Amino acid sequence: MQALQLVARERLTLVEQTLPPVVPAHCARLKMAYVTLNHLDLFGYRGMAFAKRTLPLTVGAEGVGRVVSVGTDSDLDLIGRAMAIYPSFFCGRCPACVKGRENLCSQSGGVMGFHRHGVAADFVDVPVSMLVPVPDGVELAHAACVPVTFATVYHMLVDNARLERGESILVQAGGSGIGSTAIRLARHLGASVFATVGSNDKAEKTRALGADHVINYRQQRFLREVRELTGKRGVDVVFEHVGADTWEESLLSLALGGRLVICGSTTGVEAKTNLMALFNQHIHVFGSFGAPLSGLEASMRLMRDGIEPVIDSILPLEDFERGLARLRRREVFGKIVIEMRPE
Numbered sequence: 001m002q003a004l005q006l007v008a009r010e011r012l013t014l015v016e017q018t019l020p021p022v023v024p025a026h027c028a029r030l031k032m033a034y035v036t037l038n039h040l041d042l043f044g045y046r047g048m049a050f051a052k053r054t055l056p057l058t059v060g061a062e063g064v065g066r067v068v069s070v071g072t073d074s075d076l077d078l079i080g081r082a083m084a085i086y087p088s089f090f091c092g093r094c095p096a097c098v099k100g101r102e103n104l105c106s107q108s109g110g111v112m113g114f115h116r117h118g119v120a121a122d123f124v125d126v127p128v129s130m131l132v133p134v135p136d137g138v139e140l141a142h143a144a145c146v147p148v149t150f151a152t153v154y155h156m157l158v159d160n161a162r163l164e165r166g167e168s169i170l171v172q173a174g175g176s177g178i179g180s181t182a183i184r185l186a187r188h189l190g191a192s193v194f195a196t197v198g199s200n201d202k203a204e205k206t207r208a209l210g211a212d213h214v215i216n217y218r219q220q221r222f223l224r225e226v227r228e229l230t231g232k233r234g235v236d237v238v239f240e241h242v243g244a245d246t247w248e249e250s251l252l253s254l255a256l257g258g259r260l261v262i263c264g265s266t267t268g269v270e271a272k273t274n275l276m277a278l279f280n281q282h283i284h285v286f287g288s289f290g291a292p293l294s295g296l297e298a299s300m301r302l303m304r305d306g307i308e309p310v311i312d313s314i315l316p317l318e319d320f321e322r323g324l325a326r327l328r329r330r331e332v333f334g335k336i337v338i339e340m341r342p343e
């Protein structure tokens, strides 16, 4: 079998490996079908937290495959089923795991493709407890966008910000993988959507996704636009993942009692906060990372009901690195999906 491994900073190599003859206990072996690219892959590729990681490391945090065999103690009925893989190892026993909050596991064994070997390989052995079934009728290339992208967005908008019908939301970087997903989910929940984008081309595509107001942040200050378009009221929820560049104005874009939910900071981790605005406006801030297993299951149900991810392109495994370069240059609209080799 082959696996795509990070062997040094910004160096990926396709390596030949021998498939272990026996699947470990409590595990299933998946033939991977699709893997998708995330900023997390880019952070890993560029060398973030190398001190805590051992190279070479198989990359890929998000993907789906089909079960081809199981460990001696696992259910044989799993064989042949399409499954998405939960992207981090959890203990299943700590208070957070017992409450179904696996993304807050206090004994977390790390994120696949970042701390631990990932899913960009022909075959992956993974604990059965980390598998989420792909419902009938959902395309595998779409389901591949569930474990990190869809589930993260679902957890942010539904579990944390509790976005409701009739509310308004500002989605930062609406053309990104999670941004485009947030627009679709927010529209599905019945919210009106403001979105920022970095080019006129992306503005057009974002409007086509259903965003009510699209702001090109290179040409207009989004804070001023949001205030003007809402009659100075502001929006109920801001969806943040850009970080340093937008944080200050994102907070000021909120209405009285508004909620800001943040899952990333691609432009930097330090930003200024107007504390007066925070308490005067009764602002709630939710830090959100990943999703519990229930978020993956809910995302699968949404996909079954027709809420699809936006796919930028489907590339072969050999183009993984080229895909990362496009992600880095922000030349994507939606998700880059990697199609793994057929058997």
Ligand SMILES: [Zn+2]
Residues within 6 Å of the ligand: 090, 091, 092, 093, 094, 095, 096, 097, 098, 104, 105, 106, 107, 108
């Ligand atoms: Zn745990």
